[in-house]
Amino acid sequence: MSKYRTKNIDRTAEVLKALGHPNRLRIFSRLVGCCEKGVTYDSCNGLCPCVGELGKDLDIAASTLSHHVNELRRAGLIHMERKGQKIECWVDKKVLEDISGFFAELNN
Amino acid sequence: MSKYRTKNIDRTAEVLKALGHPNRLRIFSRLVGCCEKGVTYDSCNGLCPCVGELGKDLDIAASTLSHHVNELRRAGLIHMERKGQKIECWVDKKVLEDISGFFAELNN
DNA sequence: CGATATATTCGATAGATGTCGAAATATCGA
DNA sequence: TCGATATTTCGACATCTATCGAATATATCG
Numbered sequence: 001m002s003k004y005r006t007k008n009i010d011r012t013a014e015v016l017k018a019l020g021h022p023n024r025l026r027i028f029s030r031l032v033g034c035c036e037k038g039v040t041y042d043s044c045n046g047l048c049p050c051v052g053e054l055g056k057d058l059d060i061a062a063s064t065l066s067h068h069v070n071e072l073r074r075a076g077l078i079h080m081e082r083k084g085q086k087i088e089c090w091v092d093k094k095v096l097e098d099i100s101g102f103f104a105e106l107n108n
Numbered sequence: 109m110s111k112y113r114t115k116n117i118d119r120t121a122e123v124l125k126a127l128g129h130p131n132r133l134r135i136f137s138r139l140v141g142c143c144e145k146g147v148t149y150d151s152c153n154g155l156c157p158c159v160g161e162l163g164k165d166l167d168i169a170a171s172t173l174s175h176h177v178n179e180l181r182r183a184g185l186i187h188m189e190r191k192g193q194k195i196e197c198w199v200d201k202k203v204l205e206d207i208s209g210f211f212a213e214l215n216n
Numbered sequence: 217c218g219a220t221a222t223a224t225t226c227g228a229t230a231g232a233t234g235t236c237g238a239a240a241t242a243t244c245g246a
Numbered sequence: 247t248c249g250a251t252a253t254t255t256c257g258a259c260a261t262c263t264a265t266c267g268a269a270t271a272t273a274t275c276g
Contacts, residue, residue: 009137010130017128021234022121029117032214052252061236066254068234085243085252093215100208100215106140107201107208129264159223169266174224176264193222193273218276225270233262240255246248 012102015095018075024068027054028077031091050086120210123203126183132176135162136185139199158194 019025031054034047055065069089072078077096080089127133139162142155163173177197180186185204188197 009133013128013130013133016124016133020121020125020128022118025117025121025124029214050252051254060234062253063237063255064235070254071233082242082253085250087253096211096215100211103204103208103211106137107204160221168264170223171225171267172265178224179263190223190272193220195223219274220276221274222272223270224272226268228267229265231263231265233260235259235261237258238256240253242251242253244249244251246250 012099015075015077015099018071018077021068021071023058023060024072026058027068028072028091030054031078031089032096034090048088048090050083050088051080052086054089120207123183123185123207126179126185129176129179131166131168132180134166135176136180136199138162139186139197140204142198156196156198158191158196159188160194162197 019028031049034049051065051069052062054069055062058065060068069078069080073080076092078089078091080087082088127136139157142157159173159177160170162177163170166173168176177186177188181188184200186197186199188195190196
């Protein structure tokens, strides 16, 4: 039996809930691909977008953007680090792998 | 560029939102595997659980269970058909494939 | 028909969520 | 130090969501 189907349901639901908003899913999708595997800032090689960049074309207030980014962070989907005035973000690839694996198993 | 990253974000978020509740994710997980590929009732060969069975061990009121099952149906994740007193449910495998593909692409 | 089984609908309610603008915080550059 | 830039925090508000119990609907069985 799959390790995903019986365990960590609460944790998985938490992640899916965070991605269950169109703008948060957009933000997350944009962020994917900026980093190599691994969860450190260094693995982004300076390619990580800052919070403001993630909100481009989203047509929401800065405070709303901040809220959404924080939701993604609380769910463990992204990490953040201040770089000067900006705060750069990158995806936790491990969590993405977990979610991808969860659905891949379900789909088998 | 992926067809998923740029398109259908709203639709994908709708599905993820539906799965973003622990009990709904449990219900959906239980339901997966009862049917072969395809979205017809017949493909389940009588193995489809009814609504009541899906609520076993969930410790929620029948009305709450009904609400959650309906949310999954509204999101297109499951289908339902009355069979006598019971209403049997089965997963829309196409939607599961889409979600699985969405994360598989993100994870590449 | 009346009783039982299964599931939905309804009405109520507490709490969560999304959104904004204003104010606050942090950093950088002149 | 002052002003500009980037982001967060706060307070307010409307809406959505999860939950329950009671009532209702549908089907089966005796």
